[in-house]
Amino acid sequence: MKIVKIILSICLLLLTGCWDQQMLKDDRLAYVIGYDLSSEGMIQSTTVLLKVSGLPADKSEISEVHTATGFTSRHTRDITDREVPGKLSASKLRMLLIGEDMAKQGVYPLLDVYYRDPKSALNSKVAIVKRSAHDLIATKTKSTQINGEFNKLIKSGEKRTVVPTVNLELICTHMLDPGEDFAVPYLTQHDTNPVIEGIAMFNDDKMMGVLNSEDSLMYLLMKNKLAKTASLTLEVDKNEAQKPYNYIALDFQRVKRKLNVSVDGYKQIKVLLDLKVKVTAIEYPKDHLYLNRTLEKLDQKLSQDLTHKAEAVVRQMQDCNHDGLGIGRRIIAYYPNTWKKLNWEEDYRNIEIIPKVTVEIVNHGIVN
Amino acid sequence: MGFFQKMFSNNPRKSSSISKMPVLTPQPLLPNIQENINYVKEALFHTDDLIHQTLSIPGYNSEFLFLYSMCDQKKIRDEILKPISDHRHLDQELKEILIDMRANKHDDLENVIDLLVKGNAVLFIEGFTECYVIEVRSSHERNVAEPSNEKTVEGSHAGFVESLTINLQLVRKHIENRNLVVRRYKLGKQTRAETVLIYLNNLANPELIDEINERLRSINADNITSTEFIEEYIEDTSLSPFPQLLHTERPDRVIANLLEGRAALLAEGSPTALLMPVTFFSFYQSPDDYYFRSFSGSFIRFIRIVSFVIAICLPAYYIAVVSFHYEVIPQDLLLPIKSSIEHIPYPPILEALFMELTIELLREAGIRLPGPVGQTIGIVGGLVIGDAVIKAGLVSNAMIIVVALTAISSFVVPSHEMSSSVRILRFPVMIGASLFGFFGIVYSLMMILIHLCSLHSFGTPYFAPVAPFRLKDWKDMIIRFPQWKLNQRSNDPAPQKLSQEGYSGEGHHGDDQAE
Known part of the structure; x- marks a missing residue:
């Protein structure tokens, strides 16, 4: 009897298996998905499948691209799945590209399906494409196969402090947070290649504006998000005959940020942003950096320039109603009563943000 | 139902015949030589x-018989x-001749027949x-060469042989201690195999010895020819995949275990000693660990424990990953994995x-075939099949790597029985992985x-010192501490005396090695 029970229970166990199997060899993996607003207000999706060179006979060098138009992103995926031989899976998605028009309407409806599906790749990168995501993908796939290209481009941008390190998961919290906003990389096209143009600033889930790649560096420094390296070329002189002598290139070593939010009475919000940066002069043809006088002069000049830059960036952020520094979050935390009275969507534009950058050249390379 | 019961019951019909063991009554010597010889001939x-x-x-x-x-x-x-020929011409006493013959007197014919x-x-x-009775037995002993299944790099290269006397001598030679006790048993009604239990009287737990003694005495079988037969009769759970007695052919391993308070079982005609009680981790210890310095010894042992995990989990993990997660x-x-399993x-x-x-x-074929042919099979199997199977598209590259790594790790185990258990155990894990993933x-x-x-x-826990937990014994489990740190014996055989080492070496190892 015991034996029969054991055999029965083993059989039961074995018969219940395999129901949620998803075979890697049977699935077709979407690597890059682009969303655009189609002319009728529908969503057009462009899906690039991972190119797998399985059989030697299969020699084509171009990635498989499928385009579908539907009401929601899930709808377009279902339509695409009908075209694709094998089961379409987005669980290894690397890159999500969203067309600018689509982004201006709001991205949450697009991304909702990714947040609900437990198998979706939340570490996939997100970027906004100037004009149409479909065109960018289509021109790129005509010449070569797309596997990790977009992803690698964004990652190198992150390392150089050009774009913020974000992915599907990280932007979700900020998208739903009234006190902080997110920014994602902004791509454009140069010949057939995608190029990082800067970053797209969001308010809630709607794209509001763009910062170019030099401003985005400033933006990230103000957010205290210095990555591995960050370099910036600035004009420090105007009078030299030979153009290169007018410029200095800086490599940011360390950033110390102090963000001080103070509330005076009713709606009088003042933000002091104090940035202390230590830089290396990696290019300065004019030289004489060993002289303390030159250094001091340069430090002063650079501090002034960068403060101006920072002010410009802050102005753009406020114009776009983009609270990338998370000032709202600080007010929620430290001044909850003030926050209740505020209408952040309106009042953010009017608060006073005073950036101040102090530059110190600590290193000028191995030449003397 | 009856069928299963019959299949798995332990022969209930015959269990009543235990008491029918024939007891031979002593047969005194008959007065006539011819009668004696005839009696012996009849008996044989x-x-x-x-x-x-x-x-x-x-x-x-x-007359004499042999x-x-x-x-x-x-x-x-x-x-x-x-x-006899020496004494022929002298008027010598018969007594002297018998002394020269080194003869023993006997008067029980049944006893004489046994001899x-x-x-x-x-x-x-x-x-x-x-x-x-004159001892003229011929003996053919092989050398006490290192056993081919338990080679070590350093340390003693002696190995047990098929003679019990030599084996006992090998052990006694290293433990010149009056506490070393040998208990003799005759096992098997037909074979009467001479089996000895050895232990150190001042270390081994008396309850353990009683338990072993009882289990050995309760063996009621006709054929016991070697220690491996005894194992199944005395182990706790025969239906467990894990071996509960450690086989070894190395005297140094036996000695080390005796000194930890364990007991060893040796039998005539078998070069294998059984050590008991053992824990899971004893199977992953090799004499080499102690012959090397603590650092390298620990490293090798750690690798072995890792090999257990790899051997059991790696194929299952791979299956779960490519079919579920x-x-x-x-x-x-x-991309590489996907393209290798795509078709x-x-x-x-x-x-x-x-x-x-x-x-x-391949493994089985390699063992059965004579040496040089076995290697050929290994090459043919490993290279030709491995390569062809991928080219034919039957098995993926990744799977070959996984299986090869698993096979290698299962052979790392110093004990052969544990190695085969591990090889069997990975199949249920693999099936589990293929049905339910992680x-x-x-x-x-x-x-x-x-x-x-x-x-x-x-009677001692098999998974000690992990369960029940005893931190002190971890010093000699996954890693091996320096000898001078191993102040206590491991607790799992419950030795009479735990302390095995004083503060030797602490002095000059200085403060930087402090506890």
Whole structure:
């Protein structure tokens, strides 16, 4: 009897298996998905499948691209799945590209399906494409196969402090947070290649504006998000005959940020942003950096320039109603009563943000 | 139902016949030589290798008997014929001749027959009430060479042989201690195999010895020919995949374990000693760990424990990943894996079973074939099949790597029985993984862990010192501390004395090595 029970229970166990199997060899993996607003207000999706060179006979060098138009992103995926031989899976998605028009309407409806599906790749990168995501993908796939290209481009941008390190998961919290906003990389096209143009600033889930790649560096420094390296070329002189002598290139070593939010009475919000940066002069043809006088002069000049830059960036952020520094979050935390009275969507534009950058050249390379 | 019961019950119909063991009554010597010889011949059913020869001792009518298959002709010449011929012309007493022969007196014929079977010659002299037994056994012993299945780089290269006397000598030589006790048993109703239990009286737990003694005495079987037979009779759980007695052919391993308070079982005709009680981790310890310095010894042992995990989990993990959770594959690895399994016609579990079967076949074929041919098979199997199977698209590249790595790790285990258990154990884990993914792996590993924790070896916990937990014994588990740090014996055999080492070496190892 015991034996029969054991055999029965083993059989039961074995018969219940395999129901949620998803075979890697049977699935077709979407690597890059682009969303655009189609002319009728529908969503057009462009899906690039991972190119797998399985059989030697299969020699084509171009990635498989499928385009579908539907009401929601899930709808377009279902339509695409009908075209694709094998089961379409987005669980290894690397890159999500969203067309600018689509982004201006709001991205949450697009991304909702990714947040609900437990198998979706939340570490996939997100970027906004100037004009149409479909065109960018289509021109790129005509010449070569797309596997990790977009992803690698964004990652190198992150390392150089050009774009913020974000992915599907990280932007979700900020998208739903009234006190902080997110920014994602902004791509454009140069010949057939995608190029990082800067970053797209969001308010809630709607794209509001763009910062170019030099401003985005400033933006990230103000957010205290210095990555591995960050370099910036600035004009420090105007009078030299030979153009290169007018410029200095800086490599940011360390950033110390102090963000001080103070509330005076009713709606009088003042933000002091104090940035202390230590830089290396990696290019300065004019030289004489060993002289303390030159250094001091340069430090002063650079501090002034960068403060101006920072002010410009802050102005753009406020114009776009983009609270990338998370000032709202600080007010929620430290001044909850003030926050209740505020209408952040309106009042953010009017608060006073005073950036101040102090530059110190600590290193000028191995030449003397 | 009845069928299963019959299949698995332990022969209930015959259990009543235990008491029917024939007891031989002593048979005193008969007065006549011829009668004696006839009695012996009858008792041995006129076996053809029984030889009887007449001896010409002056003044006495005498004959001697021996089994020529068991006796050394040279010894017969030297021990029996030579003393007689030496004394022929002298008027010597018979007594002197017998002393020269080194003969023993016996008067029970049944006893004499037993001795005859063991390779002694029996001398009957007309008119005597006793007969004389002379030891002329031929022996063919091989050298105490290092056992081929338990090689070590350093340390003693001696190995047990098929002779119990030599084996005991090898042990005693290293433990010159009056506490070393040898208990003798005769096991098997037909074979009467001589088996000895050895232990250190001042270390081994008396309860353990009683338990072993009881289990050995309760063996009621006809055929016991070697220690491996005894194992199944005395182990705790025969239906467990894990071995509960450690086999070894190395005297140094036996000695080390005796000194930890364990007991060893040796048998005549078997070079394998059984050590008991043991824990799971004893199977992953090799004498080499102690011969190397603590650092390298620990490293090797750690690798071995890792090999256990790899051997059990790796194929299962791979199956689970490619059929359930491919999200966990790193991005850059996805493309190679995906392209290698893209056109495989079978599900991963079949792929794995096919490759595992191939490896097992190769291994078995390699063992059975004579040396040089075995290597050829290894090459043919490993290279040709491995390569062709991928080209034919039956098995993926990744699976070959996984299976090969698994096979190698299962052979790392220093103990052969544990290695085969590990090889068997990975199949349920693989099936679990193919049905339920990671959940299946966790489930089957949990079953294994529960089993390990509940297993006992001669009353001591098998999975010590993990469960029950004892931190002090971890010093000699996954890593090996320096000898001078191992102040206490491991607690699992419950030795009478825990402390094995004082503060030797602490002084000059200085403060930087402080506890």
